[in-house]
Amino acid sequence: MVIFFKFLIDAMLGRLARFLRIFGYDTVYANDLEKELNIDSIPDDNLIEYAKETNRILITKDLLLYKRFKDQCFFLEGEDVYGYLSQLRAKLDLIFKINIGKAHCSICNSKLEEIKNKNLIKDKLENDTFKYYNEFYQCLNSNCKKIFWNGSHIKDIEKKLENI
Ligand SMILES: [Zn+2]
Structure with missing residues (x-):
């Protein structure tokens, strides 16, 4: 357990x-x-x-x-x-282990929800991020609303974790 x-x-x-x-x-x-x-x-x-x-x-x-x-x-x-x-x-x-869908918001600790249609948050993302990623999550706290995805920053963390 x-x-x-x-x-x-x-x-x-x-x-x-x-x-x-x-x-x-x-x-x-x-x-x-x-x-x-x-x-x-x-x-x-x-x-x-x-x-x-x-x-x-x-x-x-x-x-x-x-x-x-x-x-x-x-x-x-x-x-x-x-x-x-x-x-x-x-x-x-x-x-x-990083599973963005089960993460808490790094800024405010609230839970995240999946964004089913990324077009809804297009104006909040860099062009390349919008283009190359399809899975996005957003903080449920209405004062925060930070957006998360499995970007290179996450891969860097995972790589470093392998070495500890
Ligand atoms: Zn948040």
């Missing part, structure tokens, strides 16, 4: 949050919570509380925070996002 974890990602780890969303993990980023609450820095107590309430694993590089919340917290070492992914995969058995 695959356990599909949900995550809360501490500040300064935005790139990791975006990656986990693309891999299909429901991932809340602390900086987005701060924006929502209109505060500069969310206190550790609130992060712990939020992780508990929403049943998320808190991922942090803050050793003190980790020590306070060991049961539901994962401590990362190093600086590199692929290094982070390899630590997560080793400890939590995560699967890092």
